[in-house]
Amino acid sequence: MKVKELMDTNFLKVYPDYTVEEVAKLMHEKNRYSAPVVDEHDKLVGWVNAIDLLILNDEDKKKEIKEFMHDVDKVIVLNENDEAREAVIKIVKYKVVSIPVVNNEGKVVGIVRNCDITKTLAKLYDIPVYKLFKTLQEQLRGITWEELMEAAAIVTKQTTGEEITPEEYERRIKNATFGKAIWACGGLEKFFAGLIRIGEVALARKVAKKRGM
Amino acid sequence: MKVKELMDTNFLKVYPDYTVEEVAKLMHEKNRYSAPVVDEHDKLVGWVNAIDLLILNDEDKKKEIKEFMHDVDKVIVLNENDEAREAVIKIVKYKVVSIPVVNNEGKVVGIVRNCDITKTLAKLYDIPVYKLFKTLQEQLRGITWEELMEAAAIVTKQTTGEEITPEEYERRIKNATFGKAIWACGGLEKFFAGLIRIGEVALARKVAKKRGM
Numbered sequence: 001m002k003v004k005e006l007m008d009t010n011f012l013k014v015y016p017d018y019t020v021e022e023v024a025k026l027m028h029e030k031n032r033y034s035a036p037v038v039d040e041h042d043k044l045v046g047w048v049n050a051i052d053l054l055i056l057n058d059e060d061k062k063k064e065i066k067e068f069m070h071d072v073d074k075v076i077v078l079n080e081n082d083e084a085r086e087a088v089i090k091i092v093k094y095k096v097v098s099i100p101v102v103n104n105e106g107k108v109v110g111i112v113r114n115c116d117i118t119k120t121l122a123k124l125y126d127i128p129v130y131k132l133f134k135t136l137q138e139q140l141r142g143i144t145w146e147e148l149m150e151a152a153a154i155v156t157k158q159t160t161g162e163e164i165t166p167e168e169y170e171r172r173i174k175n176a177t178f179g180k181a182i183w184a185c186g187g188l189e190k191f192f193a194g195l196i197r198i199g200e201v202a203l204a205r206k207v208a209k210k211r212g213m
Numbered sequence: 214m215k216v217k218e219l220m221d222t223n224f225l226k227v228y229p230d231y232t233v234e235e236v237a238k239l240m241h242e243k244n245r246y247s248a249p250v251v252d253e254h255d256k257l258v259g260w261v262n263a264i265d266l267l268i269l270n271d272e273d274k275k276k277e278i279k280e281f282m283h284d285v286d287k288v289i290v291l292n293e294n295d296e297a298r299e300a301v302i303k304i305v306k307y308k309v310v311s312i313p314v315v316n317n318e319g320k321v322v323g324i325v326r327n328c329d330i331t332k333t334l335a336k337l338y339d340i341p342v343y344k345l346f347k348t349l350q351e352q353l354r355g356i357t358w359e360e361l362m363e364a365a366a367i368v369t370k371q372t373t374g375e376e377i378t379p380e381e382y383e384r385r386i387k388n389a390t391f392g393k394a395i396w397a398c399g400g401l402e403k404f405f406a407g408l409i410r411i412g413e414v415a416l417a418r419k420v421a422k423k424r425g426m
Binding site: 001024025027028031032033050051052053054055057058085088091092095096097113114115117118119121122124125127131132134135136138139140178179180182183188189192193195196197199200 | 214237238240241244245246263264265266267268270271298301304305308309310326327328330331332334335337338340344345347348349351352353391392393395396401402405406408409410412413
């Protein structure tokens, strides 16, 4: 995933000769905490932050924004072709709310906002655990859903000591998300180990049953 | 994970009789875009947002903050015992930068900031894929690391048509993160299905080898 797939292209931009008052009004209207300052070719020349404007008095507010903007050299920037990962690293490292995105010509083409990143990252956590069990069942050809749930109940008993019926287990995973499951298991690796173990137990029981027949 | 494990307890709070000027100065000094307004018992009575203060003139700035704060009824709030998941949902839904956290008595005990959430969510994506293969190997007792890499190269050839040596495969996963891997595979379920398939192939080859002996 590239930054360009993550960025918001509907952003507020301002020009260096706008007054502070004009910029403040625009930020308030559009509900934006920051904005890129661009020249007539849309090239990034600075960055404005609501916090910096907060302390300006009425006289300062009549002045041009270029006097109070952060210089372009000090602005954290992303290229539209950067990996989305880069945006996450910068948001976390610099604790910023948003980052301007430029193309190879230095033109501002979008803004990456922290809330958009949160939304994207959170999607993984929201995947139903149920789907992963279905994937497991599909991969282990010949194992029925019931057999998989029986194996899951056995593994639960072995690892946690908890007595649970296959039906209860099924009900539990129906309401669980991947995010919740990895927390409950104590991490991704442990969750994953548990799933493999369930698959193994299901297969071993199948083999034992066949031999017994 | 609870909200209390995620929240920042080192936050800026202000009182209703502070002037707008005082609040603006504090926000600027502490680099905070918003702050809870509390009474003498630390109970939440309102919320101040940098954007709202931007448009106030010098005369308004002499007034008390309570005239310009968001009323407590309209503030998005978290309880310290809420699931961390709840914070993510609210940040994404309301596109806010931070949310005040109260305890059961209604006292403000912290702030959940979007950048802290991003940091927490991003941890999962950063887990090395290598670790998951190690987990797989540990679960499949009797399978060596070399055998697992051989199986991985075979599955890669089967699914993508790509010729890859076990050594190349190993080098590739050494540098990959979980986040990168699920993107490359086209989703969590597909990544997971691939891992199970690799485990199955490794086991089948082991059995075939034993029979051949």
